[in-house]
Amino acid sequence: MLIGVALTCVLALLLVVGGGITYLVLRQGDDTPIATDAPTDSTTTPTDPESPSEAETSPQEEITPTEEADGFQVTSPIDPPTGTVDELRAVLEDNPLTQGSLPALAECELPATPVEPSVEELQTVLDAASTCLNRMWATASSDRGLPWVSPTVVVYTHPDVPAGAACDTYFEADFPRMCNLDSTIYWPVGYGTGLELSDPANVPGAYLWDLAYVFTNPVGWNSSVAFYYMAMREQLETTDEERYIEAWRRDSLQDQCLAAAMSMQVPAASEPSAELREALTDPARWSEGDPPNTIRSEIRVDWIERGFESGGDLSACNTWTADVDQVT
Secondary structure (H helix, E strand, O other): OOOOOOOOHHHOOOEOOOOHHHHHHHHHOOOOOOOOOOOOOOOOOOOOOOOHHHOOOOOOOOOOOHHHOOOOOOOOOOOOOOOOHHHHHHHHHOOHHHOOEOOOOOOOOOOOOOOOOOHHHHHHHHHHHHHHHHHHHHHHHHHOOOOOOOOEEEEEOOOOOOOOOOOOOOOEOOEOEEEOOOOEEEEEOOOOHHHHEOOHHHHHHHHHHHHHHHHHHHHHHHHOHHHHHHHHHHHHHOOOHHHHHHHHHHHHHHHHHHHHHHHOOOOOOOOOOHHHHHHHOOHHHOOOOOOOOOOOHHHHHHHHHHHHOOOOEHHHHOHHHOOHHHOO
């Protein structure tokens, strides 16, 4: 478990003394379980339940249809992709999620939320944020001919996992659990960057940032891009430790870049505040991690900044085409 560091006076007016935000953002850098839930007969079949018209209607860039993406096709954990490491890597470098832009939402209203919200207030702000992100990805997925199942959020008190949860492992007190089997994000009471802010006005945007990072899991699952990553890493685990760790770094950095990009495709009133973005892009806020899963703080910050400044351009977060010194 990574340990937070003390805050500097630069952020004293924004953050509660004690380094809480440092711990929370570091937790996002851990190698959290990705789309590894084993499918069952009751697994939801991906569909596109939301209307793309609910998102911003500004013109989108022309995107290569799924069937024309070289080497890529929608697959499933039941029928995972096959190929050599290099073939799988090529798909990660060039697939529908590396092209075009995320839609900018015309509306995304997040409710006022106190620094220490009640369970009901926490559920309300997360429901509002998930509505925004689901609209964004319903449109982005439809534009690319990809399936999308909208995740819902359930707030719970750890370790009392809701009885109806389809997953029964990886529930933690300090990080949300994305259960792909029932398309539900189980959010433990006590987790959230907003808990460590001093200005309540910045809290809703902080929860949007947190949720955007968790959303990278269903994005990879629904699009099936995550299955290519897992198939490649499975081969590398026993054949090439250096490339195995490098793949983890690229995936981790891409997720944080995508989270930053998502969080800025909403109206200004709902995006992470300038103060929070400054904190998230301060190398002092991050640890390199424990070997061999290490990423230099400056590298992590660079990819988060790319996401914040991307304007929704997905190619800005393509870590798989970056030089190795840009992801180490």
